[in-house]
Amino acid sequence: MFISRNWLLADSPTNRRQAVWGRRYRLWLNLRGNPLATGGMAVILLMLLLAIAAPLLTPYDAGAQHLENRLAAPSASHWLGTDELGRDLWTRIIYGGRTTLGMVIAVVALTAPLGLLIGCIAGYLGGVVDKALMRVTDIFLAFPRLILALAFVAALKPGVESAVLAIALTAWPPYARLARAETLQFRHSDFIAASRLTGASPLRIILRHIMPLCVPSLIVRVTLDMSSIIITAASLGFLGMGAQPPSPEWGTMIATARRFLFSEWWVPLMPCIAIFVTSLAFNFLGDGLRDVLDPRER
Numbered sequence: 069m070f071i072s073r074n075w076l077l078a079d080s081p082t083n084r085r086q087a088v089w090g091r092r093y094r095l096w097l098n099l100r101g102n103p104l105a106t107g108g109m110a111v112i113l114l115m116l117l118l119a120i121a122a123p124l125l126t127p128y129d130a131g132a133q134h135l136e137n138r139l140a141a142p143s144a145s146h147w148l149g150t151d152e153l154g155r156d157l158w159t160r161i162i163y164g165g166r167t168t169l170g171m172v173i174a175v176v177a178l179t180a181p182l183g184l185l186i187g188c189i190a191g192y193l194g195g196v197v198d199k200a201l202m203r204v205t206d207i208f209l210a211f212p213r214l215i216l217a218l219a220f221v222a223a224l225k226p227g228v229e230s231a232v233l234a235i236a237l238t239a240w241p242p243y244a245r246l247a248r249a250e251t252l253q254f255r256h257s258d259f260i261a262a263s264r265l266t267g268a269s270p271l272r273i274i275l276r277h278i279m280p281l282c283v284p285s286l287i288v289r290v291t292l293d294m295s296s297i298i299i300t301a302a303s304l305g306f307l308g309m310g311a312q313p314p315s316p317e318w319g320t321m322i323a324t325a326r327r328f329l330f331s332e333w334w335v336p337l338m339p340c341i342a343i344f345v346t347s348l349a350f351n352f353l354g355d356g357l358r359d360v361l362d363p364r365e366r
Contacts, residue, residue: 098360105356111349115342119165128156130163130316139332149334151325153314157338160316164339167228167317169346171301171310172294174232175239180290183240184282187247188274192255202248205241213238213296214303221309228317231310235300239293246289250282284361292354295347302343318343 077094081087099105118125134154142149148157190201208216213235220234254260254277263273304310305319313320318339325336 095360099356102356102359104352105359108349108352108356111345112353115165115346115349116169118162119169122159122162122166125162126156126159128159130155130159131314139328139335141332142334148338149332151321151335152328157335160321161318161338161342164316164318164321165342165346167311167315168298168301168319168343171228171232171235172297175235175297175301176290176294178232178236179240180243180286182236183243184247184279184286185274186240187244187249188251188278188282190244191248191251192270192274192278194255198248201244205244208238208241209245211238214300217300217304218307218309221304226309226312228311228315231301231304234304235297239297242293243286243289246285247279247282250285251278254278254281288354288358288361291350291357294350294354298343298347298350 077090078086081090099109122130132155134150136154137146137150138152138154140146140150140154146156146158148161150156151160186201186205190198216238217231217234220237221230224230224233260273260277263277268276301310302317302319302322305317306323308323311317311320313324321339322336325339328335
């Protein structure tokens with residue numbers, strides 16, 4: 069272990085592999101030195117593990133109704149209590165993590181590459197292409213994300229798939245603007261000019277040289293945006309435009325339980341805590357990644 073650490077932290081790497089892994093190890097050490105970031109990462113990993121291993125962590129079915137045990141307070145048999153239909157809240161929250169976190173991952177998988185590609189193309193090509201792409205981006209940015217997502221879902225139909233598509237259509241513009249700003253810094257660099265001289269096409273330069281340089285800033289922005297994506301997804305569920313009952317989704321659970329806020333308070337409170345803790349964890353992790361990956365913060 070001591071030899072491996074010396075190899076990773078060597079001042080003069082002997083090959084490219086050693087240099088790459090040494091840089092990654094130094095980034096990990098910097099991130100590990102931030103207790104809030106490591107705590108946020110631990111919470112996110114815990115939530116993912118709970119969602120993946122949900123069938124192993126509870127003896128109850130997320131949709132099974134037990135009316136004789138409705139609105140039961142937290143106890144040894146029901147850790148977080150039961151809802152108005154006697155369904156175990158702990159079970160529904162960890163199964164709901166599958167839906168909510170799955171929506172977040174799907175949105176990021178759709179929006180991050182799209183926004184990165186559009187921003188890099190606009191920044192590198194410039195001219196009419198840049199103006200056209202940025203004006204389209206400005207149109208999407210002119211509307212509040214939730215309002216625009218509601219409009220898209222209303223044009224389709226309520227459901228998880230429609231909510232993911234609607235959030236994705238409203239979440240890509242900030243990534244495009246960020247990628248364009250990063251690309252403008254690299255467009256006239258010497259290594260880009262050298263690539264042109266070797267006959268590389270604009271598409272190859274964008275894909276092989278510019279986009280990888282924009283990834284660190286994009287990772288930071290995506291991590292910070294995940295909390296707002298979670299809140300948007302939960303808001304769509306709360307308004308009846310996202311996951312539909314009896315699906316165990318956090319926003320939908322709050323919507324169906326809000327009438328019990330002043331009597332059986334644990335029913336709406338537990339999914340609220342799940343949203344709060346997960347969103348806060350993503351914010352902490354994003355702040356830590358910004359300190360590590362953004363050279364302007366060093």
